[in-house]
Amino acid sequence: MRYSHYFTHTFKNPPAEADTANAKYLIQGGFVSQLSAGIYTFLPLGLRVMHKVMKIIREEMNAIGGQEIIMPALHPSENWNTTGRDVTCADILYRTEGHGGKVFYLGQTHEEIVTPLVKQFVNSYKDLPLAAYQIQNKFRNEPRAKSGILRGREFCMKDMYSFHADEADLDRFYQLVIEAYLKVFERCGLEAYVVKASGGSFSDKESDEFQVLTDAGEDIIYYDKKTKRGYNEEVSNEHSGENLIKGKAVEAGNIFKLGTKFSEDFGLYYMDEHGNKKPVIMGCHGIGISRLVGTIVEANHDEKGIIWPANVAPYHVHLLTLGNSEDVMQAADKLYQKLLHNNVEVLWDDRDERAGAKFNDADLIGIPNRIVLSERTLNQNQVEFKLRSSDQVKMIDLDKIIEELIF
RNA sequence: CGGAGAGUAGCGCAGUCCGGUAGCGUACUACGUUCGGGACGUAGGGGUCGCGGGUUCGAAUCCCGCCUCUCCGACCA
Numbered sequence: 001m002r003y004s005h006y007f008t009h010t011f012k013n014p015p016a017e018a019d020t021a022n023a024k025y026l027i028q029g030g031f032v033s034q035l036s037a038g039i040y041t042f043l044p045l046g047l048r049v050m051h052k053v054m055k056i057i058r059e060e061m062n063a064i065g066g067q068e069i070i071m072p073a074l075h076p077s078e079n080w081n082t083t084g085r086d087v088t089c090a091d092i093l094y095r096t097e098g099h100g101g102k103v104f105y106l107g108q109t110h111e112e113i114v115t116p117l118v119k120q121f122v123n124s125y126k127d128l129p130l131a132a133y134q135i136q137n138k139f140r141n142e143p144r145a146k147s148g149i150l151r152g153r154e155f156c157m158k159d160m161y162s163f164h165a166d167e168a169d170l171d172r173f174y175q176l177v178i179e180a181y182l183k184v185f186e187r188c189g190l191e192a193y194v195v196k197a198s199g200g201s202f203s204d205k206e207s208d209e210f211q212v213l214t215d216a217g218e219d220i221i222y223y224d225k226k227t228k229r230g231y232n233e234e235v236s237n238e239h240s241g242e243n244l245i246k247g248k249a250v251e252a253g254n255i256f257k258l259g260t261k262f263s264e265d266f267g268l269y270y271m272d273e274h275g276n277k278k279p280v281i282m283g284c285h286g287i288g289i290s291r292l293v294g295t296i297v298e299a300n301h302d303e304k305g306i307i308w309p310a311n312v313a314p315y316h317v318h319l320l321t322l323g324n325s326e327d328v329m330q331a332a333d334k335l336y337q338k339l340l341h342n343n344v345e346v347l348w349d350d351r352d353e354r355a356g357a358k359f360n361d362a363d364l365i366g367i368p369n370r371i372v373l374s375e376r377t378l379n380q381n382q383v384e385f386k387l388r389s390s391d392q393v394k395m396i397d398l399d400k401i402i403e404e405l406i407f
Numbered sequence: 408c409g410g411a412g413a414g415u416a417g418c419g420c421a422g423u424c425c426g427g428u429a430g431c432g433u434a435c436u437a438c439g440u441u442c443g444g445g446a447c448g449u450a451g452g453g454g455u456c457g458c459g460g461g462u463u464c465g466a467a468u469c470c471c472g473c474c475u476c477u478c479c480g481a482c483c484a
Contacts, residue, residue: 014419017478018477143482144483286484355444
């Protein structure tokens with residue numbers, strides 16, 4: 001993509017009210033735009049990052065047997081009335097009315113929808129286990145949205161629901177999800193700790209959170225650096241004797257053993273091998289995708305801007321031309337086409353801007369590989385190459401640059 | 408929902424105390440010079456001063472009500 005073709009651009013003055021790194025750099029860099037408290041538009045650059053995160057998540061969920069669906073965000077009130085959560089979750093449920101005063105809620109989670117859905121297809125133990133997931137925007141009327149895209153009122157989430165014949169099978173799948181989630185976070189360039197947490201109002205059973213250390217987070221966790229395991233402060237009293245480090249962290253994922261609460265509410269039963277009718281055992285497993293994008297920024301930035309991990313960077317290469325002489329632009333276009341043909345994603349800053357503006361924007365946007373092409377480099381038939389994560393600059397022959405790229 | 412701060416040009420701000428018809432930086436447009444780490448000159452465009460009411464000859468400025476955003480706390484499937 002030629003940078004000059006984007007309708008968006010960076011801002012020289014960062015927004016005054018952006019306190020956290022993710023809000024500051026994502027807005028200043030033209031990745032997102034704030035509409036209201038906790039409500040953001042994802043612009044072309046930001047959406048590319050989110051799509052990369054989604055791709056990683058889809059691959060890992062599919063690998064453990066997850067089947068992707070997409071459920072409605074508009075929920076008839078009856079579904080929530082069935083579980084009683086229209087009352088217990090009333091303060092964060094957005095409510096709206098349709099024709100004839102029919103009440104709908106905007107989905108903040110989907111147990112109320114997926115359980116009756118699965119009931120249409122599951123009759124026998126032979127239909128179990130199964131796992132269905134979706135990637136979709138959730139709506140939660142948070143009393144206080146904050147920290148950029150870390151805590152929003154509308155946010156993108158991957159939620160997976162699993163259905164099992166017995167507790168042992170849920171336990172088995174639960175461990176698979178833990179491993180899959182750790183792969184997701186690792187591929188996103190994050191170090192995540194698996195911490196024991198309370199089930200909230202949702203479940204009194206087992207729950208684990210995936211926490212990433214950052215001062216922008218809201219949770220206090222106690223963790224073991226070696227095993228990558230730990231406890232959330234809310235349950236850590238029981239574990240005070242252990243040798244754990246205390247840290248501030250953001251919850252990037254959360255998995256729950258739901259038991260039979262929802263299957264019993266909606267009458268989701270199956271027939272076992274002996275002809276006995278039993279409630280299906282459920283689990284739910286979430287990753288806040290838009291929050292994850294913000295978390296990646298919190299964990300990967302410096303005073304100049306973002307330093308995207310290669311797997312989630314909006315582009316692999318930031319090609320930067322200095323000056324706009326015919327020969328520089330022609331050589332750059334040739335290199336640009338060559339990189340594209342080799343499946344290298346390139347953002348070419350072809351604007352007629354001064355060097356300082358382009359360098360600063362490149363640092364702010366944070367694409368891992370930076371290539372500079374100018375009269376000076378072209379005279380030697382070379383380009384200048386630099387990683388965003390490093391201060392080292394080196395000259396590379398034009399026809400060898402592809403081999404240097406890291407992504 | 409409690410506490411604190413803030414809403415004036417796309418963004419960052421001054422002006423408000425002490426009422427007199429709105430300004431600076433940046434960004435934007437044109438021309439010229441310059442141009443490898445956010446150049447300079449000249450000329451220009453851009454505003455329901457968050458909204459509503461009140462006081463006054465006159466309100467960005469004073470008074471009343473409301474809305475929104477940010478931070479701290481509470482809350483947090």
